[in-house]
Amino acid sequence: MVEFKDVSVTYSSGVDALDGINLRINDGDFAFIVGSNGAGKSTLIKLLLKEIDATSGTVLVNGYNLRKIRRRKVSMLRRTIGVVFQDFRLIPTMTVYENIAFVLRVIDAPKKYIKTRVPYVLELVGLSDKMKTYPEQLSGGEQQRVALARALVNDPKLIIADEPTGNIDPELSYDIVELLKGINECGTTVLMVTHEHNLVRYFGGRVISLENGSITFDEMVGGSDAGK
Numbered sequence: 624m625v626e627f628k629d630v631s632v633t634y635s636s637g638v639d640a641l642d643g644i645n646l647r648i649n650d651g652d653f654a655f656i657v658g659s660n661g662a663g664k665s666t667l668i669k670l671l672l673k674e675i676d677a678t679s680g681t682v683l684v685n686g687y688n689l690r691k692i693r694r695r696k697v698s699m700l701r702r703t704i705g706v707v708f709q710d711f712r713l714i715p716t717m718t719v720y721e722n723i724a725f726v727l728r729v730i731d732a733p734k735k736y737i738k739t740r741v742p743y744v745l746e747l748v749g750l751s752d753k754m755k756t757y758p759e760q761l762s763g764g765e766q767q768r769v770a771l772a773r774a775l776v777n778d779p780k781l782i783i784a785d786e787p788t789g790n791i792d793p794e795l796s797y798d799i800v801e802l803l804k805g806i807n808e809c810g811t812t813v814l815m816v817t818h819e820h821n822l823v824r825y826f827g828g829r830v831i832s833l834e835n836g837s838i839t840f841d842e843m844v845g846g847s848d849a850g851k
Contacts (some may be wrong), residue, residue, distance in 0.1 A: 624647070624683065624685065625683065626646065626682070627645060627646040627681075628645060628683075630670070630677045631679045631680055631836075632670065641670075641836045643680070643837070644680070644836075646831065648814065650780070652812055653803070653812075653815075654813070654828070655816075655817060655829065656816045657816075657817060657820065657832050657833070659818070659834070661835075662834050662835065664833055665785075666836075670682050671781075671814075672701060672706070673700060676689070684704070685700065685704070685780045685781060702730060702779070703780045704781045704783060705773075705781070705783070706774055707771050707774045707783070707785065708786075708787075709786035709787065711758070711766045712770065713769060713773075715759060717757075718755050718756060718757055719745070719750065719753045719755070719757075719758070720741055720754040722758070723745070723772050723773045724741050724776075726773055727740065727776060741754075744775045745772055747805075747806075748768040750765060750772065753769075763790055764791045764795035764799070767787060767788075767790070768802070770787075771784075771802060775811075779811065781813075781814070782803065782806060782807075782813045784813065784815040784816065785816045786818065787803070788817065789818075800822055824847050826846050827847070828843065829844075830842060830843075830844050
């Protein structure tokens with residue numbers, strides 16, 4: 624569960640990035656977060672990952688109160704969250720398998736678990752045949768699937784997809800959202816930040832719109848039946 628209670632963020636430059644945000648995302652929800660550049664989307668994500676602190680208000684994420692959380696527990700919080708970035712952030716000198724396994728090795732997961740979990744998530748994203756491939760040998764869409772598998776491998780409660788379709792071909796964007804929808808249907812909460820309104824219109828669901836640091840729209844909308 625994610626909840627913002629009267630959350631405001633003012634940067635040292637004097638910029639008011641968020642202004643009195645109230646928002647609740649229940650476990651198992653899927654929500655699109657939309658808004659123009661400077662609307663507050665990036666600030667929202669940084670708050671969820673405890674990269675910055677709210678100037679005022681309370682942020683709750685997966686059972687943690689981020690105003691009260693101890694520094695040593697921040698890493699535990701982040702293990703409950705998987706993040707998919709626009710620029711993939713894969714390690715070029717590692718194979719697909721190694722990129723994903725690295726996440727589990729960092730937290731000292733058993734080798735036996737790694738050997739079964741990594742192939743499992745690669746199968747989920749349709750890349751079982753790419754385990755020994757390096758990122759530069761993959762298409763943009765395949766690299767984003769690897770990034771999604773990496774976010775999934777630790778079985779997080781929450782997936783944050785930050786403009787996950789921004790660097791791939793438009794026709795592949797629908798496939799990435801379909802994958803995220805499938806992951807959500809298995810019980811994982813998904814927040815997808817996007818500026819691609821065509822995807823939002825096509826898939827529908829909960830749409831949260833930010834403008835000048837405030838929520839201007841938070842409703843369920845119907846999807847389109849049109850083809851891709």
